[in-house]
Amino acid sequence: xxxxxxxxxxxxxxxxxxxxxxxxxxxxxxxxxxxxxxxxxxxxxxxxxxxxxxxxxxxxxxxxxxxxxxxxxxxxxxxxxxxxxxxxxxxxxxxxxxxxxxxxxxxxxxxxxxxxxxxxxxxxxxxxxxxxxxxxxxxxxxxxxxxxxxxxxxxxxxxxxxxxxxxxxxxxxxxxxxxxxxxxxxxxxxxxxxxxxxxxxxxxxxxxxxxxxxxxxxxxxxxxxxxxxxxxxxxxxxxxxxxxxxxxxxxxxxxxxxxxxxxxxxxxxxxxxxxxxxxxxxxxxxxxxxxxxxxxxxxxxxxxxxxxxxxxxxxxxxxxxxxxxxxxxxxxxxx
Amino acid sequence: xxxxxxxxxxxxxxxxxxxxxxxxxxxxxxxxxxxxxxxxxxxxxxxxxxxxxxxxxxxxxxxxxxxxxxxxxxxxxxxxxxxxxxxxxxxxxxxxxxxxxxxxxxxxxxxxxxxxxxxxxxxxxxxxxxxxxxxxxxxxxxxxxxxxxxxxxxxxxxxxxxxxxxxxxxxxxxxxxxxxxxxxxxxxxxxxxxxxxxxxxxxxxxxxxxxxxxxxxxxxxxxxxxxxxxxxxxxxxxxxxxxxxxxxxxxxxxxxxxxxxxxxxxxxxxxxxxxxxxxxxxxxxxxxxxxxxxxxxxxxxxxxxxxxxxxxxxxxxxxxxxxxxxxxxxxxxxx
Numbered sequence: 001x002x003x004x005x006x007x008x009x010x011x012x013x014x015x016x017x018x019x020x021x022x023x024x025x026x027x028x029x030x031x032x033x034x035x036x037x038x039x040x041x042x043x044x045x046x047x048x049x050x051x052x053x054x055x056x057x058x059x060x061x062x063x064x065x066x067x068x069x070x071x072x073x074x075x076x077x078x079x080x081x082x083x084x085x086x087x088x089x090x091x092x093x094x095x096x097x098x099x100x101x102x103x104x105x106x107x108x109x110x111x112x113x114x115x116x117x118x119x120x121x122x123x124x125x126x127x128x129x130x131x132x133x134x135x136x137x138x139x140x141x142x143x144x145x146x147x148x149x150x151x152x153x154x155x156x157x158x159x160x161x162x163x164x165x166x167x168x169x170x171x172x173x174x175x176x177x178x179x180x181x182x183x184x185x186x187x188x189x190x191x192x193x194x195x196x197x198x199x200x201x202x203x204x205x206x207x208x209x210x211x212x213x214x215x216x217x218x219x220x221x222x223x224x225x226x227x228x229x230x231x232x233x234x235x236x237x238x239x240x241x242x243x244x245x246x247x248x249x250x251x252x253x254x255x256x257x258x259x260x261x262x263x264x265x266x267x268x269x270x271x272x273x274x275x276x277x278x279x280x281x282x283x284x285x286x287x288x289x290x291x292x293x294x295x296x297x298x299x300x301x302x303x304x305x306x307x308x309x310x311x312x313x314x315x316x317x318x319x320x321x322x323x324x325x326x327x328x329x330x331x332x333x334x335x
Numbered sequence: 336x337x338x339x340x341x342x343x344x345x346x347x348x349x350x351x352x353x354x355x356x357x358x359x360x361x362x363x364x365x366x367x368x369x370x371x372x373x374x375x376x377x378x379x380x381x382x383x384x385x386x387x388x389x390x391x392x393x394x395x396x397x398x399x400x401x402x403x404x405x406x407x408x409x410x411x412x413x414x415x416x417x418x419x420x421x422x423x424x425x426x427x428x429x430x431x432x433x434x435x436x437x438x439x440x441x442x443x444x445x446x447x448x449x450x451x452x453x454x455x456x457x458x459x460x461x462x463x464x465x466x467x468x469x470x471x472x473x474x475x476x477x478x479x480x481x482x483x484x485x486x487x488x489x490x491x492x493x494x495x496x497x498x499x500x501x502x503x504x505x506x507x508x509x510x511x512x513x514x515x516x517x518x519x520x521x522x523x524x525x526x527x528x529x530x531x532x533x534x535x536x537x538x539x540x541x542x543x544x545x546x547x548x549x550x551x552x553x554x555x556x557x558x559x560x561x562x563x564x565x566x567x568x569x570x571x572x573x574x575x576x577x578x579x580x581x582x583x584x585x586x587x588x589x590x591x592x593x594x595x596x597x598x599x600x601x602x603x604x605x606x607x608x609x610x611x612x613x614x615x616x617x618x619x620x621x622x623x624x625x626x627x628x629x630x631x632x633x634x635x636x637x638x639x640x641x642x643x644x645x646x647x648x649x650x651x652x653x654x655x656x657x658x659x660x661x662x663x664x665x666x667x668x669x670x
Contacts, residue, residue: 038373045428093380101435 001025001071001309002287003316005200005238006081006149006171010245011050015284016057019076022284025309026067026316028105028170028238032082034256037094040087044101047078062102064316079316081105081170083150083253085116085135092131092138099142104320105170106139107147108132108159111265112258117148117155120181121265125152133162140165143322149182149238156188165319166196171238173202174229177222178209180266186229193230198315200238201226205275206266207240216280220293223307232303236312237290243283247273336360336406336644337622338651340535340573341416341484341506345580346385350619351392354411357619360644361402361651363440363505363573367417369591372429375422379436382413397437399651414651416440416505418485418588420451420470427466427473434477439655440505441474442482443467443494446600447593452483452490455516456600460487468497475499478657484517484573491523500654501531506573508537509564512557513544515601521564528565533650535573536561540610541601542575551615555628558642567638571647572625578618582608 002023008030009015019027031043051060059070061077070077080102088094088106098106108128109119116132118125128136136159139146146167148156159167169192175183184192184199192199201223208214209222226235242249250273254265264272280289287308294304337358343365344350354362366378386395394405396412405412415437423429423441433441443463444454451467453460463471471494474481481502483491494502504527510518519527519534527534536558543549544557561570577584585608589600599607615624622643629639 037376041372041432042426042428045426045432048428048431091377091380093377093383096383097376097380097436100437101432 001067001305001313003067003236003309003312004028004241004284004287005168005198005236005312006030006202007239007241007243008245008249009241009243010249012244013054013057015243016050016054016076018284020057020074022287024076024284024287025071026061026077026079026312028079028081030083031080031103032087033084033110033253034086034258037087037089037091037098040082040098041101044080047080051078060102062104063320064313067313067316079104081107081147083107083147084110085114086110086256088135090115090131092135095135095138095144096142099144099322103144104316105145105147105168107150108135109148109151109155110256111150111254117159118152119150119155120152122152125154127154127158128162132159136162137164139163141323143320145319153185153188156184157191160188160191160195160197163195166198166315167192168198168200168315169238170198170200171202171204171207171240172199173207174222174226177225178207180207182207182266189226189230193234196318197234198311199226199230199235200312201235202238202240203278203281204240204242205278208278212276212278214278216278216289216293217296219278220290220297223294224297224299227299227303227307232299233306233311233314235307236315237287237308239281241277241281241283242274245274250274336402336640336648338402338571338644338647339363339576339619339622340503340533340571340647341365341537342574342576342578343580343584344576344578345584347579348389348392350578351385351389351411353619355392355409357622359411359619359622360406361396361412361414361647363414363416365418366415366438367422368419368445368588369421369593372422372424372426372433375417375433376436379415382415386413395437397439398655399648402648402651414439416442416482418442418482419445420449421445421591423470425450425466427470430470430473430479431477434479434657438479439651440480440482440503442485443470444483444486444490445591446485446589452494453487454485454490455487457487460489462489462493463497467494471497472499476658478655480654488520488523491519492526495523495526495530495532498530501533501650502527503533503535503650503654504573505533505535506537506539506542506575507534508542509557509561512560513542515542517542517601524561524565528569531653532569533646534561534565534570535647536570537573537575538613538616539575539577540613543613547611547613549613551613551624551628552631554613555625555632555634558629559632559634562634562638562642567634568641568646568649570642571650572622572643574616576612576616576618577609580609585609
């Protein structure tokens with residue numbers, strides 16, 4: 001079982017075929033950075049066309065059972081996620097609507113302050129807002145996972161505390177390994193693990209020690225140490241693979257429509273584009289290299305299997321079904 | 336089994352309790368007259384709150400199995416429909432999105448010309464448009480029923496011909512019984528029956544001979560004759576009950592945002608509001624009276640059971656599931 005906790009590729013038949021070559025059973029894909037609700041629906045319409053066009057390669061994942069179905073039928077289950085609550089605008093009713101349309105992860109913030117919480121690039125993080133607490137409760141009710149990958153420290157700790165269901169940091173690494181704004185403190189990682197949450201390890205070079213030159217050994221050693229810190233069942237992959245994207249896309253990710261200046265995010269004026277991927281992870285066919293690296297780092301076969309996919313599968317089982325009584329059987333509580 | 340093919344009440348706990356008192360197992364409810372996509376989503380959000388608030392009275396119906404579930408658990412299954420394609424705007428991708436959100440019926444027109452077809456109040460009906468043919472094919476694919484209740488004669492006949500799956504006229508009566516613009520010719524009714532489609536009989540006074548004074552005997556005699564014309568398995572109820580609505584709502588139905596004048600539709604300047612319901616059908620508790628009237632008209636017990644609900648149940652079984660391969664099990668073809 002291989003499950004990737006985050007990708008935002010320039011989707012194509014080529015990418016879907018590489019998922020199959022790599023034996024990837026499920027991927028959480030980003031469908032929103034700064035889009036409004038209506039724009040998000042247009043992005044889902046694009047996915048609906050891909051599902052219609054490539055039914056032999058991909059299927060729309062809604063529950064953990066869809067990952068099993070995908071594996072059994074030789075396909076990849078695609079789970080939707082948003083990196084920003086822009087898709088729900090200022091309307092808490094859209095949380096359930098988006099879940100019905102397939103959304104399974106939503107970040108409360110993307111680097112900046114949002115209506116819900118504070119991003120990791122703001123000077124000051126005042127934690128969850130009033131609306132943020134209401135929306136976390138609604139996300140808990142319907143089965144939409146709180147993702148704090150791009151959030152600030154205090155907001156992240158408050159989300160872990162406020163959420164009645166485990167949350168995720170789908171794509172980030174430990175700050176103590178590589179001190180980037182997007183990487184997470186030991187305090188956050190410990191609280192995340194103790195609450196039953198999940199961390200997905202990012203291969204995006206700005207999150208790696210020595211960037212694009214990071215070695216597979218170094219990356220896998222970091223994972224082995226994080227397994228000790230959080231528990232080996234609380235971690236998985238979250239590659240943050242942005243395959244085949246033009247640099248205009250990273251500009252959109254960083255700047256959206258919120259500034260007239262240019263924000264370079266983790267890049268700089270001299271290196272504004274997507275960084276080069278490490279030699280050992282170019283695309284979906286390279287997950288086997290990471291599994292081999294994890295074995296070489298001394299992790300047990302069961303731990304490697306957990307990190308490569310089984311841990312996300314268990315988390316999907318626990319997270320995607322609503323808690324409300326009296327609803328449609330598909331959305332009734334399994335708990 | 337009691338299934339009503341159309342209602343647009345001013346929804347409330349009172350109305351939901353009357354559905355239970357009347358033993359109504361399922362209702363096709365209108366959620367759109369002239370609303371845009373975003374406004375339609377707001378209406379679905381309102382329904383989501385009702386489902387959350389009254390889980391002991393109602394549930395969101397998506398498939399025929401939900402009607403059986405509703406009956407078994409003493410609730411009413413609510414199926415969404417639109418009286419107008421305004422909800423899909425000019426975007427064929429919204430057909431699948433709306434189906435995912437629960438829409439199960441969509442009229443191609445509401446009295447006026449639409450992007451898809453012609454309404455029954457236009458002077459000239461040029462039939463299905465280019466987009467209309469494309470949208471009917473997409474509705475067939477995803478399992479969204481074409482409803483031609485408010486459409487013109489030619490558009491209706493072309494929709495029956497163009498659609499690869501049976502269509503519905505959810506709320507109308509035979510023109511030969513009461514010659515109203517909204518009632519349907521024998522040609523339409525025969526073509527509808529032969530194609531496996533369904534007619535729902537309306538109790539809205541403007542569709543009744545002698546209006547509000549129409550007798551139950553006269554209404555049930557008309558149904559018995561239509562059973563001979565179309566086949567007793569092609570007909571059901573479609574009460575068009577607009578319970579507890581203020582007259583401002585019928586003004587919105589007729590005028591939407593399309594005119595600055597006042598269109599009185601089936602009413603007139605001297606009687607602009609909702610007409611008074613016939614004495615024998617005030618609300619959801621009165622379906623038993625119609626069943627008794629049908630028996631008195633000489634219809635067999637099996638035919639009465641078909642008309643009161645079994646025919647709609649079979650139609651729901653045939654109509655609400657998508658035809659595409661490779662999709663989620665919930666939306667795979669049952670055919």
